[in-house]
Amino acid sequence: xxxxxxxxxxxxxxxxxxxxxxxxxxxxxxxxxxxxxxxxxxxxxxxxxxxxxxxxxxxxxxxxxxxxxxxxxxxxxxxxxxxxxxxxxxxxxxxxxxxxxxxxxxxxxxxxxxxxxxxxxxxxxxxxxxxxxxxxxxxxxxxxxxxxxxxxxxxxxxxxxxxxxxxxxxxxxxxxxxxxxxxxxxxxxxxxxxxxxxxxxxxxxxxxxxxxxxxxxxxxxxxxxxxxxxxxxxxxxxxxxxxxxxxxxxxxxxxxxxxxxxxxxxxxxxxxxxxxxxxxxxxxxxxxxxxxxxxxxxxxxxxxxxxxxxxxxxxxxxxxxxxxxxxxxxxxxxxxxxxxxxxxxxxxxxxxxxxxxxxxxxxxxxxxxxxxxxxxxxxxxxxxxxxxxxxxxxxxxxxxxxxxxxxxxxxxxxxxxxxxxxxxxxxxxxxxxxxxxxxxxxxxxxxxxxxxxxxxxxxxxxxxxxxxxxxxxxxxxxxxxxxxxxxxxxxxxxxxxxxxxxxxxxxxxxxxxxxxxxxx
Amino acid sequence: xxxxxxxxxxxxxxxxxxxxxxxxxxxxxxxxxxxxxxxxxxxxxxxxxxxxxxxxxxxxxxxxxxxxxxxxxxxxxxxxxxxxxxxxxxxxxxxxxxxxxxxxxxxxxxxxxxxxxxxxxxxxxxxxxxxxxxxxxxxxxxxxxxxxxxxxxxxxxxxxxxxxxxxxxxxxxxxxxxxxxxxxxxxxxxxxxxxxxxxxxxxxxxxxxxxxxxxxxxxxxxxxxxxxxxxxxxxxxxxxxxxxxxxxxxxxxxxxxxxxxxxxxxxxxxxxxxxxxxxxxxxxxxxxxxxxxxxxxxxxxxxxxxxxxxxxxxxxxxxxxxxxxxxxxxxxxxxxxxxxxxxxxxxxxxxxxxxxxxxxxx
Numbered sequence: 001x002x003x004x005x006x007x008x009x010x011x012x013x014x015x016x017x018x019x020x021x022x023x024x025x026x027x028x029x030x031x032x033x034x035x036x037x038x039x040x041x042x043x044x045x046x047x048x049x050x051x052x053x054x055x056x057x058x059x060x061x062x063x064x065x066x067x068x069x070x071x072x073x074x075x076x077x078x079x080x081x082x083x084x085x086x087x088x089x090x091x092x093x094x095x096x097x098x099x100x101x102x103x104x105x106x107x108x109x110x111x112x113x114x115x116x117x118x119x120x121x122x123x124x125x126x127x128x129x130x131x132x133x134x135x136x137x138x139x140x141x142x143x144x145x146x147x148x149x150x151x152x153x154x155x156x157x158x159x160x161x162x163x164x165x166x167x168x169x170x171x172x173x174x175x176x177x178x179x180x181x182x183x184x185x186x187x188x189x190x191x192x193x194x195x196x197x198x199x200x201x202x203x204x205x206x207x208x209x210x211x212x213x214x215x216x217x218x219x220x221x222x223x224x225x226x227x228x229x230x231x232x233x234x235x236x237x238x239x240x241x242x243x244x245x246x247x248x249x250x251x252x253x254x255x256x257x258x259x260x261x262x263x264x265x266x267x268x269x270x271x272x273x274x275x276x277x278x279x280x281x282x283x284x285x286x287x288x289x290x291x292x293x294x295x296x297x298x299x300x301x302x303x304x305x306x307x308x309x310x311x312x313x314x315x316x317x318x319x320x321x322x323x324x325x326x327x328x329x330x331x332x333x334x335x336x337x338x339x340x341x342x343x344x345x346x347x348x349x350x351x352x353x354x355x356x357x358x359x360x361x362x363x364x365x366x367x368x369x370x371x372x373x374x375x376x377x378x379x380x381x382x383x384x385x386x387x388x389x390x391x392x393x394x395x396x397x398x399x400x401x402x403x404x405x406x407x408x409x410x411x412x413x414x415x416x417x418x419x420x421x422x423x424x425x426x427x428x429x430x431x432x433x434x435x436x437x438x439x440x441x442x443x444x445x446x447x448x449x450x451x452x453x454x455x456x457x458x459x460x461x462x463x464x465x466x467x468x469x470x471x472x473x474x475x476x477x478x479x480x481x482x483x484x485x486x487x488x489x490x491x492x493x494x495x496x497x498x499x500x501x502x503x504x505x506x507x508x509x510x511x512x513x514x515x516x517x518x519x520x
Numbered sequence: 521x522x523x524x525x526x527x528x529x530x531x532x533x534x535x536x537x538x539x540x541x542x543x544x545x546x547x548x549x550x551x552x553x554x555x556x557x558x559x560x561x562x563x564x565x566x567x568x569x570x571x572x573x574x575x576x577x578x579x580x581x582x583x584x585x586x587x588x589x590x591x592x593x594x595x596x597x598x599x600x601x602x603x604x605x606x607x608x609x610x611x612x613x614x615x616x617x618x619x620x621x622x623x624x625x626x627x628x629x630x631x632x633x634x635x636x637x638x639x640x641x642x643x644x645x646x647x648x649x650x651x652x653x654x655x656x657x658x659x660x661x662x663x664x665x666x667x668x669x670x671x672x673x674x675x676x677x678x679x680x681x682x683x684x685x686x687x688x689x690x691x692x693x694x695x696x697x698x699x700x701x702x703x704x705x706x707x708x709x710x711x712x713x714x715x716x717x718x719x720x721x722x723x724x725x726x727x728x729x730x731x732x733x734x735x736x737x738x739x740x741x742x743x744x745x746x747x748x749x750x751x752x753x754x755x756x757x758x759x760x761x762x763x764x765x766x767x768x769x770x771x772x773x774x775x776x777x778x779x780x781x782x783x784x785x786x787x788x789x790x791x792x793x794x795x796x797x798x799x800x801x802x803x804x805x806x807x808x809x810x811x812x813x814x815x816x817x818x819x820x821x822x823x824x825x826x827x828x829x830x831x832x833x834x835x836x837x838x839x840x841x842x843x844x845x846x847x848x849x850x851x852x853x854x855x856x857x858x859x860x861x862x863x864x865x866x867x868x869x870x871x872x873x874x875x876x877x878x879x880x881x882x
Contacts, residue, residue: 077530309760330763341761350755352537361751361762364744371744402536 007070009034009193010055010086010162015064017050019397024050025061026217032162037184037194039204039225041237042214043437048197049407051214052164055195056088057081079110087155088164093147097140104139105154125156129183141273143296145176145463152183163187164195169203176294181207200466201230201438213237234438254473255285257321258457259306259337259426264316264325266305274298276305279483281476283426288448288458289486290472292465294501298481299461300342303430306459307339308332319426330365336425338362340416342434342461344408348415351404355396355414356385358403362418388417392443409436416444420451427451430461445471465494477501531870541868546814546825549860556856557849566843574842575835575853587721589830591792594729595620595784595804597826600811601733601819602777605740608817610753611773615661615676616781617805618683619654623782624789625687626653628796631713632695632706642712647786654782655775657683662774666767672774680805688798695796706796715791725787729826732780736819749773781805802833803851810858813865829854 010032017025024047032038042048053059055066057075066073068084075081078088095104102122106113119135126133131149139147148168155163165184169177184194184207198204204211204225211225213236221236228236264279276298283289293299304310306317308329317325319335329339339362341347349358359381364371369380382400389396392413396406403411412433419427432448433441448471452458461478462468468475469489476486477500484505554576558568579585599616606613613619627650630642660679664670692704700707715723740746752759752769759766784804793800811829815821836850 307761308763328763328765329761333763339761343757346755347757347761350751350758352754353751357747360744360747361758364747365763374743374745376742376744376747405536 006033008032008067009069011067012051012055013065013067015051015054015066016062017047017054017059018062022397023217025054028064028214028217028219030212030219032193032195034161034193035188035191036209037188037196037207039208039211040195040197040214041201041204041211041233042220043237043439046214046237047217048214049166050217052088052166052195052197055081056086056164082158082160085159085161086164087158087160087162088166089148089151089155089168090166093151095139095147095150097138099139100135101133101137101139101142101150102135104150105157108154109157121157122153125153129153129156129186130179131183143300145295152180156187160192162193162195164197166197168196169198169200177203201225201233204233205230237438254287255455257282258285258319259283259428259459260318260321261306262316262318264305264312266301266310266312269301269310274301274481276301276481279481281483281486283457283459285425285457286452286455287473288452288460288471289474289476290460290462290468290489291476291478291483292462292468292497292501293478295463297479297501299430299463299478301481302478302483303339303341303428303461306428307337307341333362333366338419338422338424338427340419340427340429340432342430344411344415345404349403349411352402354385354400354402355389355394355406356381356400358414359384359418363422366422384418384421385414388414388421391421392417392447393440408434409440412436413440413444416447420447423451423454424456426457426459428459428461431464432460432462433464433467441467465497468497469494477505479505528874530873531866532873534869534871537868538871542816542865545864545868546816546861548864549814549857550828552860552864553853553857556860557853560849560852561845564845566845571839571843571845575839575849576831579831579834579838584721585834587719588834589827590722590726592833593823593826593830594723594726595788595801596808596811596829597729597733597823598725598784598787599777599781599805599808600815600822600826601729601736602780603808603812604815604817604819604822605736605746605749606773606777607812608740608753609749609769609773610756611770612673613658613661613676613774613777614673614809615658615678615680615805616777616808617801617803618676618680619657619778619781620785620788620801620805621680621683621687622657623650623652623654623785624796624800625683625690625785626650626782627786628695628706628789631709632796635707638710638712640712643715643790646713646790647783650782650786651779652782654785655779657782658774658778659771662771665770672770676774687796687800691796691798697795704798708795709790713790714794715787723787723791725791728787729784730823733819733823733826740819745772781808807833807854810854810861813858813861832857 008031012028012030015025015028016023028047028051030051040048050059054061055075057078057080060076066075073084075084102115102119105122106115106118122133122135131153133146133149133153139150168180188194196204196208205228208225211223211233213220213223213233215237223236225233259282261279261281264276266276268275274297279302281289291299291302305312308327308331312325314323314325319332319337322335324332324335345351350361356378360370360376370377370384385400388394394406394410394414396410406414416429416432429448432444436444445467448458448460460468460471472489474486475489475492475497477484477497479501482505484500554572557575558572561571562568579589599620603613603616627646630646630649657679658676661672661675664675665672691706695706697705697707715725717723718727740749748759748764749769751762752764752766756766785800788800789796807829811822811825814825814828832850832853836847839845839849840847
């Protein structure tokens with residue numbers, strides 16, 4: 001990059017975007033130079049997604065201009081943006097479950113395609129950037145982490161000059177994230193700029209050349225993240241010090257065994273589903289046990305088995321000593337359990353129903369204030385939804401919106417709040433803070449700790465090691481459907497967990513170890 | 521950077537579904553149907569205004585034809601309300617015509633075998649058997665789907681033709697009226713084998729249909745069962761999370777819609793038709809599919825949609841007698857209406873955007 005060539009790749013000048021009375025972007029300026037990795041920071045609702053959607057052509061600004069390589073442009077649609085050379089990897093993927101990887105990518109490419117040739121190019125890009133994916137795999141059978149790779153490869157195939165990444169590492173293990181950073185740095189070295197949206201301040205410091213911080217729709221600062229601390233960046237984001245997690249006041253005293261899995265095995269449910277093999281784990285009253293692991297190693301299957309969405313032999317699963325393996329999810333809720341699945345939209349909540357209607361989803365059998373003798377109490381549901389919205393500071397555009405109208409973090413606060421309000425004896429939660437901003441993540445983690453301290457058993461399935469070490473009393477690791485022995489969190493290092501994630505506790509593991517070597 | 525210039529009009533997903541458009545869509549579809557019908561009449565050489573008047577307006581100007589309208593709407597409302605509930609759950613029962621026929625056969629067996637039995641119980645037994653017949657016939661596709669994952673659209677549709685041939689065989693063979701001059705008809709029903717009449721033209725089934733539709737409307741909007749059905753259709757994964765069994769929902773929705781179709785069959789043979797014969801319905805079971813969509817998959821909306829579709833039958837007869845237009849026009853207009861309603865429904869979740877000329881192209 002020569003000095004005379006310092007024309008910005010993309011410049012946003014005085015961008016304003018209003019939704020009704022809300023100024024989502026208020027006079028925002030952003031300059032991205034060629035070949036730089038530019039961090040874009042801000043809390044949920046700060047207006048990051050709004051600006052990014054305008055750059056990508058999915059929204060149009062109310063006023064303001066964009067300049068691409070010095071010339072004024074107005075991306076009217078994503079296809080125009082792609083044509084300019086802008087690629088985007090969304091936080092929520094838009095993939096068809098029933099199509100293969102190659103078919104999904106073909107759908108996003110202009111013009112007709114020879115699938116065989118495209119599969120070849122996918123394999124080539126996937127190998128050269130270290131993003132392993134099988135072009136013929138069915139998307140519905142893939143984990144979130146694997147789906148993200150599809151989206152990245154889809155963008156790379158179009159040889160973009162600007163790649164927008166919306167919270168890419170929120171679904172990755174440290175090793176996977178390191179791999180991604182190698183990819184991004186290589187892209188930047190080749191001259192492709194990256195606009196990197198994240199909540200993880202440490203990785204922003206490690207990866208990014210410059211950072212723009214947005215707060216309440218306005219640019220709060222432009223800084224060099226390498227010269228900041230995580231705390232100073234966080235302060236710029238929230239405008240105040242982030243609420244630190246309160247450690248338990250009782251020093252982690254735990255009670256009797258509450259949830260027990262005994263030799264739990266479950267056959268795979270489809271070609272790419274993971275079989276669970278001989279899982280043994282006890283979660284005591286008053287403790288948080290975390291299950292770490294790389295995406296797609298049986299976390300979803302384990303959640304389904306514990307929640308009762310898939311049934312196992314009666315004695316494989318006990319709650320307070322009662323065999324519940326063949327009891328439905330409703331029966332387990334009646335026994336005092338509550339569940340928060342990984343996917344918020346379409347699993348934990350129905351996208352097109354309102355928040356109050358979604359109250360019935362998990363509480364119809366256990367909350368007499370919502371349903372009595374088969375009749376729905378809509379005002380009871382509205383009141384309950386309102387309580388949760390207030391208690392968890394769920395931000396929304398209008399009263400009682402549809403679930404899909406909420407941002408990821410706010411919907412997660414709602415879903416978690418819906419389960420926590422009933423003070424369950426056992427809470428099972430899969431990826432509690434995926435895609436949730438720092439402030440919301442802290443309040444969700446605090447709520448989990450408070451629940452355990454109040455005597456409940458909490459089982460957290462997470463890929464986020466920071467989160468695990470923040471909340472867990474004991475840690476186990478899942479790898480290809482095998483669960484390691486749970487060990488006290490203070491006695492185990494990240495390196496040990498990394499090895500277990502790679503399958504060190506399994507007999508005869510090779511593939512997983514291979515991919516971990518690659519990362520190391 | 522070619523191609524892009526021609527993308528002047530496009531569909532853009534709305535952030536939330538538009539309630540206003542959900543209500544407006546049937547009216548837009550109806551308006552377009554009327555315009556298309558006028559074009560068809562004009563192409564045939566008829567004065568389109570006269571034809572439209574005869575088809576859509578005249579039937580509403582005489583008492584007897586209004587009564588006819590209610591009588592014809594009754595089976596459409598009954599079946600349409602059941603189908604609306606099933607379709608909400610994404611369970612596509614296309615075989616209501618067959619379930620209607622199965623109900624008619626089982627109900628008709630009572631007068632056929634016990635010709636002399638006359639008591640209020642006779643009618644009650646006929647009605648119960650009608651419901652049972654429809655349920656049993658609908659249970660077959662339900663079980664095939666639950667057991668073998670067989671597509672209920674195909675199985676329920678194919679079973680229509682099976683049961684219609686069974687009825688044909690029965691009235692031409694074993695169940696034929698011995699005193700019927702070899703016509704393919706059963707004995708003529710009488711007294712307690714027939715429904716009571718509220719007015720000379722309107723039988724009690726009309727009232728029952730409307731009441732049942734209202735009841736289903738209540739079930740859908742206010743009960744946990746209705747919530748279960750709605751969630752099963754909107755998001756099967758979330759339904760499983762809620763603890764709602766997919767198989768149970770399939771069976772419930774098929775049996776409910778089948779039972780109501782069977783009830784409509786029992787009502788038809790014990791009122792308008794008065795006996796069993798090869799054809800007992802002018803395609804009510806299929807027209808009710810349109811009724812369900814036109815009524816926004818809401819059993820209360822189905823009442824109005826049923827009246828409109830009934831008008832399409834009566835209007836078809838009217839233009840046949842008055843203007844010598846073949847009554848096949850009824851099916852054509854019903855088909856066009858369904859086509860437009862499905863097209864207009866796109867606008868509930870999408871809006872049309874007229875994109876400005878694309879700027880910034882090199």
